[in-house]
Amino acid sequence: MAEALHMRGLNVTMVQRSAQVMSTLDPEMGQLLNRALLHNGIDLRVNETVQGFDQKAGLAVAVTTDKQTIPADLIILGLGVTPNSDLAKDAGIPLGPKDSIQVNSMQQTETANIWAAGDCAQSYHLVSRHPVHIALGTVANKQGRIAGMNLGGRPAAFPGVVGTAITKFMDTECARTGLNEREIKALGLEYSTGLIEAHTLPRYYPGSAPISVKVLAEKGSSRLLGVQIVGGPGSAKRIDTAATALHAGFSLEEMLYLDLSYAPPFAGVWDPIVIAARMALKEG
Amino acid sequence: MAEALHMRGLNVTMVQRSAQVMSTLDPEMGQLLNRALLHNGIDLRVNETVQGFDQKAGLAVAVTTDKQTIPADLIILGLGVTPNSDLAKDAGIPLGPKDSIQVNSMQQTETANIWAAGDCAQSYHLVSRHPVHIALGTVANKQGRIAGMNLGGRPAAFPGVVGTAITKFMDTECARTGLNEREIKALGLEYSTGLIEAHTLPRYYPGSAPISVKVLAEKGSSRLLGVQIVGGPGSAKRIDTAATALHAGFSLEEMLYLDLSYAPPFAGVWDPIVIAARMALKEG
Numbered sequence: 001m002a003e004a005l006h007m008r009g010l011n012v013t014m015v016q017r018s019a020q021v022m023s024t025l026d027p028e029m030g031q032l033l034n035r036a037l038l039h040n041g042i043d044l045r046v047n048e049t050v051q052g053f054d055q056k057a058g059l060a061v062a063v064t065t066d067k068q069t070i071p072a073d074l075i076i077l078g079l080g081v082t083p084n085s086d087l088a089k090d091a092g093i094p095l096g097p098k099d100s101i102q103v104n105s106m107q108q109t110e111t112a113n114i115w116a117a118g119d120c121a122q123s124y125h126l127v128s129r130h131p132v133h134i135a136l137g138t139v140a141n142k143q144g145r146i147a148g149m150n151l152g153g154r155p156a157a158f159p160g161v162v163g164t165a166i167t168k169f170m171d172t173e174c175a176r177t178g179l180n181e182r183e184i185k186a187l188g189l190e191y192s193t194g195l196i197e198a199h200t201l202p203r204y205y206p207g208s209a210p211i212s213v214k215v216l217a218e219k220g221s222s223r224l225l226g227v228q229i230v231g232g233p234g235s236a237k238r239i240d241t242a243a244t245a246l247h248a249g250f251s252l253e254e255m256l257y258l259d260l261s262y263a264p265p266f267a268g269v270w271d272p273i274v275i276a277a278r279m280a281l282k283e284g
Numbered sequence: 285m286a287e288a289l290h291m292r293g294l295n296v297t298m299v300q301r302s303a304q305v306m307s308t309l310d311p312e313m314g315q316l317l318n319r320a321l322l323h324n325g326i327d328l329r330v331n332e333t334v335q336g337f338d339q340k341a342g343l344a345v346a347v348t349t350d351k352q353t354i355p356a357d358l359i360i361l362g363l364g365v366t367p368n369s370d371l372a373k374d375a376g377i378p379l380g381p382k383d384s385i386q387v388n389s390m391q392q393t394e395t396a397n398i399w400a401a402g403d404c405a406q407s408y409h410l411v412s413r414h415p416v417h418i419a420l421g422t423v424a425n426k427q428g429r430i431a432g433m434n435l436g437g438r439p440a441a442f443p444g445v446v447g448t449a450i451t452k453f454m455d456t457e458c459a460r461t462g463l464n465e466r467e468i469k470a471l472g473l474e475y476s477t478g479l480i481e482a483h484t485l486p487r488y489y490p491g492s493a494p495i496s497v498k499v500l501a502e503k504g505s506s507r508l509l510g511v512q513i514v515g516g517p518g519s520a521k522r523i524d525t526a527a528t529a530l531h532a533g534f535s536l537e538e539m540l541y542l543d544l545s546y547a548p549p550f551a552g553v554w555d556p557i558v559i560a561a562r563m564a565l566k567e568g
Contacts, residue, residue, distance in 0.1 A: 136546070137546060138544070141553045141554065162543040164544060167547050168547070168549050173550075177543070177545070234521075237518075237545060237550050239545050240525045240542075243542065243544055243545065244528040244532070244542055245528055246543075248528070248531070250531075250532070257426050258528055259410075259422070259423075259445045259530075259531070260422070260527055260528075261422075262450065263450045263452075265452055266452075266520065266521050269421055270425065
């Protein structure tokens with residue numbers, strides 16, 4: 001919304017309770033997004049909490065925070081996502097993480113002949129090995145397909161998710177897959193980190209843009225746990241390599257010599273994810 | 285070269301002995317490249333063999349083929365790549381595919397204390413499970429790193445390649461990984477095929493471009509054998525997902541629910557590689 005309104009020429013103020021936008025990224029990666037917002041003229045205010053609205057003649061005309069009052073013509077609330085699971089709850093169907101509907105890999109609830117799929121339902125996280133609630137269109141589509149096949153009499157199972165997400169603000173792209181530091185700590189795992197700044201293309205090639213990559217891996221086993229990317233055009237979709245590696249359960253060693261595509265219009269000789277994996281391996 | 289000269293405003297004629305450019309792609313995928321060349325004004329002549337050159341005052345002034353004589357100011361020969369392995373051969377070091385130097389996974393030749401890496405040396409192909417000669421910078425860099433580590437006293441092994449390559453002509457990108465039909469047939473494997481035309485982004489999103497994806501898999505096991513991509517901007521780098529899946533030895537079933545990144549500026553909900561894998565699974 002900030003991008004769309006900014007492109008329409010509106011003055012945009014963002015009030016963020018935490019220290020960064022994109023709480024799904026680790027702080028140093030989220031800061032890169034903060035910078036992109038500020039650099040593009042968004043008035044980003046972090047560590048500031050919305051407390052209410054000033055009204056005039058029944059219309060909201062200003063946002064009041066714990067620090068100030070911000071006059072506004074248009075106010076948009078982005079408050080997160082909650083599963084719409086009341087119907088299931090009232091029917092006595094067990095709920096899982098964040099009150100999403102508990103389902104097995106066939107998208108079956110605990111109640112016979114009741115199925116759930118999409119933003120209301122939980123998923124199984126292949127990296128944390130715990131149920132999780134991830135409200136994304138790509139997960140919803142897969143779950144819907146699985147539920148439909150089972151309802152139609154053709155048994156199918158959803159293997160689970162690895163927590164992949166992607167978005168952009170203007171020319172700055174970001175993506176993540178697997179677990180971030182907060183999620184890894186919550187599991188009590190010890191981890192090593194590789195964080196690098198590189199370029200999407202060889203620096204001499206037109207269109208080369210900065211890309212930051214962070215790789216997280218389990219200490220000892222060196223099992224890949226998560227990857228985060230923030231960078232210019234052509235950065236973020238590379239997360240799919242990491243997502244596929246997470247599905248495979250790869251260790252950092254198995255990342256080092258991946259036969260990824262190289263030609264100057266597309267990439268450097270060593271993929272930034274591979275370089276970051278090498279850094280994490282040195283540390284771990 | 286055709287692209288560079290075309291962009292400089294030169295009239296470019298390409299004489300190709302076979303029916304298509306990019307012999308590393310299957311015919312229907314190579315044809316898409318042929319079309320891109322023709323569409324951009326390259327005078328592409330396929331199934332035509334260069335036989336010699338007309339000279340005037342010691343300078344080549346025309347190319348003679350089995351069909352005609354083509355006057356030219358500048359003639360560039362693209363005749364393929366041959367390993368520069370004479371030194372090794374003369375020293376009695378065994379050679380492998382296409383006379384590349386035989387090495388083990390440590391880049392050691394059969395002769396003590398002699399190592400080889402790069403375009404002169406063979407690689408192990410993880411999909412065909414045979415030695416192969418692939419003269420690409422990305423393979424050479426990996427082999428050089430392995431050889432250097434071993435020479436420096438730190439043992440390291442190169443796991444092998446999956447045959448990934450990428451290039452482009454103007455706005456048309458292409459990439460491949462794994463084995464193509466010719467290579468699969470040479471191994472005597474039975475295979476199924478999934479071939480789809482899709483778009484890089486949802487069609488309503490600016491910059492959405494056509495993308496064709498071909499997936500090849502072993503019949504019976506449904507083991508992924510190869511993927512080829514030809515399409516507009518943003519197409520070809522997606523080959524890395526398939527390359528990583530080949531490293532993992534994934535079956536088509538394991539491709540179907542990969543948690544790949546989705547947001548309208550980056551992709552559709554179902555990745556074209558996944559859709560093509562689904563098609564191949566139906567056939568197989």
